[in-house]
Amino acid sequence: MKNKIILGISLVFLIILGIYGNHWVTQTSTNQAKIQNSRMTPIIFIPGSSATINRFDQLFSLLNETPPAHSVLKVQVDRNGKLTYIGNINANDQQPFIVVGFENNDDGYNNIKKQTKWLTTALTSLQERYHFKTFSAVGHSNGGLIWTNYLEKYYDRQTFNLPTLMTLGTPFNFSEPSLQQRTEMLKDFIQASDKLPPDLTMFSIAGTDDYTNDGLVPIQSVIAGRYIYQKRIKAYTQITVSGDNAQHSNLPDNPEIVKLIQTNIINPLNAQNK
Amino acid sequence: MATYLMNLILNWDQKIYQKRTMQAVRIAMKQTLPILAIDVYLRLIFKLFFSPDSLFANVFNVHLSFFHSIANPTQSQFALSILDTIVVMVYVTSLTHSFLTVRNVKHVIVPILTNVVATYFLLVEKYQIPDHSTMQYLLLTGVTLFSSQSYNWYQKRMNPNVQPYAIRYLLWSGFIIMLCVSAHPIVQQSNIQIWLSEILYQPFFTSFIGLLLVALLTPILFVLGLRLPTELMSDQTTLNVVVLNLDTMLSHANVLLPFPENLYSTYGAFSLFGGIGNSLVISILLLFAHSKRHRQLGLISWFPSLFNNNQLLYNGLPMFLRPLILVPMILVSIMSITISYLTIALHLMAPPVFMTPVGMPTILTPTLASNSHLSAIIVTIIIFGLSILIYKPFIKQLTMEELNEK
Numbered sequence: 001m002k003n004k005i006i007l008g009i010s011l012v013f014l015i016i017l018g019i020y021g022n023h024w025v026t027q028t029s030t031n032q033a034k035i036q037n038s039r040m041t042p043i044i045f046i047p048g049s050s051a052t053i054n055r056f057d058q059l060f061s062l063l064n065e066t067p068p069a070h071s072v073l074k075v076q077v078d079r080n081g082k083l084t085y086i087g088n089i090n091a092n093d094q095q096p097f098i099v100v101g102f103e104n105n106d107d108g109y110n111n112i113k114k115q116t117k118w119l120t121t122a123l124t125s126l127q128e129r130y131h132f133k134t135f136s137a138v139g140h141s142n143g144g145l146i147w148t149n150y151l152e153k154y155y156d157r158q159t160f161n162l163p164t165l166m167t168l169g170t171p172f173n174f175s176e177p178s179l180q181q182r183t184e185m186l187k188d189f190i191q192a193s194d195k196l197p198p199d200l201t202m203f204s205i206a207g208t209d210d211y212t213n214d215g216l217v218p219i220q221s222v223i224a225g226r227y228i229y230q231k232r233i234k235a236y237t238q239i240t241v242s243g244d245n246a247q248h249s250n251l252p253d254n255p256e257i258v259k260l261i262q263t264n265i266i267n268p269l270n271a272q273n274k
Numbered sequence: 275m276a277t278y279l280m281n282l283i284l285n286w287d288q289k290i291y292q293k294r295t296m297q298a299v300r301i302a303m304k305q306t307l308p309i310l311a312i313d314v315y316l317r318l319i320f321k322l323f324f325s326p327d328s329l330f331a332n333v334f335n336v337h338l339s340f341f342h343s344i345a346n347p348t349q350s351q352f353a354l355s356i357l358d359t360i361v362v363m364v365y366v367t368s369l370t371h372s373f374l375t376v377r378n379v380k381h382v383i384v385p386i387l388t389n390v391v392a393t394y395f396l397l398v399e400k401y402q403i404p405d406h407s408t409m410q411y412l413l414l415t416g417v418t419l420f421s422s423q424s425y426n427w428y429q430k431r432m433n434p435n436v437q438p439y440a441i442r443y444l445l446w447s448g449f450i451i452m453l454c455v456s457a458h459p460i461v462q463q464s465n466i467q468i469w470l471s472e473i474l475y476q477p478f479f480t481s482f483i484g485l486l487l488v489a490l491l492t493p494i495l496f497v498l499g500l501r502l503p504t505e506l507m508s509d510q511t512t513l514n515v516v517v518l519n520l521d522t523m524l525s526h527a528n529v530l531l532p533f534p535e536n537l538y539s540t541y542g543a544f545s546l547f548g549g550i551g552n553s554l555v556i557s558i559l560l561l562f563a564h565s566k567r568h569r570q571l572g573l574i575s576w577f578p579s580l581f582n583n584n585q586l587l588y589n590g591l592p593m594f595l596r597p598l599i600l601v602p603m604i605l606v607s608i609m610s611i612t613i614s615y616l617t618i619a620l621h622l623m624a625p626p627v628f629m630t631p632v633g634m635p636t637i638l639t640p641t642l643a644s645n646s647h648l649s650a651i652i653v654t655i656i657i658f659g660l661s662i663l664i665y666k667p668f669i670k671q672l673t674m675e676e677l678n679e680k
Contacts, residue, residue, distance in 0.1 A: 036525055
């Protein structure tokens, strides 16, 4: 009798679980279908330390001089991981610009780890709202470090597809001018580089103000990125821009870099959508 | 003919388990059962309520701040890993003790401590303590028995007046530990689990012959006590063909799938009710067994089995190297895969293709993952019913065998 009661209760439990489970499967597959069929391929920007979500405004104005215009959405992540959305994405815009910024935008390796977690939260939320799978990424300064940490620790190829990453003046070895002196962060990045997606194309842009640094980041620190990415991903390209607009903080607005973003990020994604 | 075959299997089973060594294994497995039950139930509670992707949170869409305030997931996971290690160590201790006491060895503390330390060093992985879910009974039993037998042999050749902690015994202990430390890289590198996992990604396993091969080999490897890849234990949704099917279904809802018959739609959905070989059926049959011990085993294994964990049955019956379990398990696997393959191939049922929540009872997988709910339910009921019919005479013999022993 006791056994029959247990089996009866289990059957009722299975039916309830089945009903709720069916709801979960329907909801999840609908969501997955939207993501799968989505033609939106945003470009997601992360500013460097101390910079705000408005860091790329000038760059966006320059890029939008060439049609089609791209809508701009800014996402601010506070210290508790709460998201604030500013701006919106036009219904027919397949290639919006999205900036993810952090309330805690301090420098340092520990902070980069925290910011990477917040980035993951923001990406999940963005995918739930806009149902995209493919996106390209741009990171200025420490923004490139956050992307690198994200790719090594959190990126899931089942969930997202990131074909191109561009970093601008990213200090892979912080302010260390010598490649012989590797910081803890660089060592960690090199050690986990086998986790990088093998189909990624990466552009690392360095600026030189006086042939040794861009006024803030030593060029050797930017070049250290090759120890992380080279031979681990599909293609790794190191580009150096020089001249008056090559200072660290001016890099996003440098005309050469605007062209590089247009040619290597916007146009390939456009072609993919067509 | 059927009676002849049954007697043959029974004789085979008795021959294996009447050996003194296997009696020690049986005793060790049964003695491990209480700590294993605590481990299995705590894991089940963690999986249902506390883990980051817990079934309860996913399915009922409940926020887990309350549960997380009780137990931090990372700390809980660590505590469960330690409990897993304790299970392994209790098994090794009990096996060494049973093996040596039957052979009239009086001082068993040194060999027990040696085996505990040696197996720990043999199984420990980089930054990971050995856990019960990845346990390899064949390796563990083999190493423990080899070590115990060598102690028995060594001790018989010593002067009986030599005290148990004499330097010669400590040297033996050091030798066994060093042997296991040296074998550690070989054990870790020659990992059958990774090799099998890679093989299962081949398109061959979407053919009927390939799937029959899985149906035949999986129960054999399981009963042999080998560590199996997750693709054979629980999750086949990472296989290329399964991902391709899902992608096709999500992109073009009404199009024919490229690989309708695959490891997930046949093996994963229809032959893992409660674990390998539809072992949920064994729990049900045990609930109505003649002996009280088996009814109790059926009772404690029921809920874990419902959620696809048959570890309690594995130790409680035991299933390890057991022909009386292996034969029906193979028959059930072959029957489940054949029926599901045919119903999919003949378009009587839409193949299971969607992902289900992590930890969901596998018996619900066909219904939830297929587009044709009704036919999936009917096929599930038919396979479940036939599994009961196949297992029933074997479980009856198994329980009778123990009653007769008493």
